[in-house]
Amino acid sequence: MKQIIIIGGGAAGFFCASNLDEARYTITILEQNSDVLQKVKVSGGGRCNVTHACFDPRELVQFYPRGNKELLSVFSRFQPGDTMEWFDQRKVSLKIEKDNRIFPESNSSQTIIDTFLNEVQKKNVEIKTKCSVKEIEKLEDQYLIRTSSGDFLADYIIYTTGSSPKSLKMIENLGHTIVEPVPSLFTFNIKDELMNDLAGTSFENAEISIPSLKTEESGPLLITHWGLSGPAVLKISAWEAISLARLKYHFEIEVNFISTDFQDAEEIFQRFKQNYPKKTIGQSKIFDITNRFWQRILQISKIDLNKQIANISGKEMQLILENLCRKKLPVKGKSTFKEEFVTAGGVDLKEINFKNMSSKILPNFYIAGEVLNIDAVTGGFNFQACWSEAWQIAQHLNTI
Template sequence: MKQIIIIGGGAAGFFCASNLDETKYKIIILEQNSDVLQKVKISGGGRCNVSHACFDPKELIQFYPRGNKELLSVFTKFQPGDTMEWFEQRNISLKIENDNRIFPESNSSQTIINTFLNEVQKKNIDVKTKSVVKEIVKDGERYIVKTSSEDLVADYIIYATGSSPKSLKIVESLGHRIISLVPSLFTFNIKNDLLKDLAGTSFENAEVSIPKLKTAESGPLLITHWGLSGPAILKISAWEAINLAKVKYNFEIEVNFISKTLDEAEEIFQNFRHSNPKKTIGQSKIFEVTNRFWQKILDTLKIDLNKQVAHISGKEMQAILISLCSKKLQVTGKSTFKDEFVTAGGVDLKEINFKNMSSKILPRFYIAGEVLNIDAVTGGFNFQACWSEAWLIAQDLNMK
């Protein structure tokens, strides 16, 4: 019986193992940590954001800054609808939330982890934790996998290690080209009086642009202790990951907190002034922002909160509107988004056959997951790429 060694006990490794035909192969999973499926555990705040309810492959690939062209054929064969069906066949109920993210009904990532552990147990798959791969040596038709404790022989290797620099070095030493790693999902560190002491304040729909890069994104925005986060920031950080690394995370952004043009905002302000001339500016609810944020704008502009709206000068009004619609802020660094560390970079996609995720450089060697130069915005997309790639590998091996 031929032996498959899966290197990496994460999402791609376990999904692949769960779909392999155990009557054909002896299967071993090697994981360097003491626990498997660590990213699955912390994903979605411990609820596990399994996938995203986007069932058209052409639409789905729009969420992948790197790998979108290559993933089209992959998603044509296995997409989020197939993921949902796979789990439902194993009596795991999934739900689609309002923002289209897919979670287990249990709201616990442990449900997903247990499903995988049950699958590999049923198939008698050997899971070796604390098994650090030091080197892989090609030996004729086979591979010798040298770990910290033993040498193992593989007829086929599935390389699903995630994007650790050490694992990339190993695959590079076997002949693969590696695109340098840079962080992909991160929040922006900003020191500015307007954001000070407002951590937790959110905006339902904001627009964020980086004028220098001629790029913009929109979506919910959140003020944090360090600066700004939320989907609008995470999307722009993913799409511009490589450019932002080049400028060492020092750049200017422009934020429109209310997604209105200056002219639209001025019209709203003037209409409010006309209807409520005697109201004090500090107590006026003119725009869809929190009272704390509104008063912070007035405070930073040194506008008296007790001043009547009718007495706000044209200059003061313009300053308020600019703070709301086109506030320039200097970003001076980045922070990892929660524990969901995602990177751009990895194995060059030109060296992968996306029909079955096999290496074009190495025979009987498959590569899947974050070790590839593929990454996505937040929302379950990175996991979906893992499930789809791993499924293709299992299908290919099952037909051999």
């Protein structure tokens, strides 16, 4: 039988192995770490954000800063609804949460890991852990894979290594072009008196812009010990990953904490002032933010918390609203978002045939997962790309 070697025991590698026809192939997974499926384990805080409830491929690709054009045809063949059906057929119940992220009913990533391990066991897939690939050599009609555990011969290689520098260098040595990887999905490091001792304060909907890049995003926002996080920050970090790397992660952002236009906020303030003139400004609930944050806004605006709202001058009101709706903050660095490290960059997409994820450079060589220059915002989208790409490879190899 023909030998398939899958290099990389992560999401894409295991999904591909789970869908291959074991009657046609001998299948081996090589994983350099002692455990397989490590990113699956930590995803979604250990619950595994399997995919996202977005079932129209044209809408789905909008969540991918890189790879959106190429993935349209891939998602037309296998999309989140197909992922849900695949797990359902294997008696894994999935649930759609309010924000459309999809998790196993068990709330445990181990459910997903066990499903994959059961599938590959049924197919007699050999898994070799602590097996580090040193070199891949193209022979006449096969590949010789030199590893820390000896040599392997492959008729077909499925390359699902993730985006480690070593794996990118190895595929570059085989002739592929690499788009230099940079971090995506990261939080912003900010030191500012506005946020001192307010870690954990969240905003249901905020707007963030990076004026120098003429870009903006909106969504939930969170103050952390290091600065700002939450979907609004993560989205803008993903879409501007390459530009922010060029800026060495030093830039200025403008934040609208209440996602309300300045003039509209002014009208809301004036109305409140007319209706409750005797209230003290410190105890006034004018906007949908926490009392602690409101009082901090007043402190940095140098407003006496005990001042009656009727006595707030037009100039003072402007200052409060500037800090609430147009607050400029200096970003000086980034932090990884939890353990879910994602990169922009990888194998150049022009060198991939997206009908079956085969290399245009190397015969009988298939590439999927984060090693490609494809990445998405947070919410299960990166996994969905892995499932869809891997499924295409398996379908192709099952029919040739």
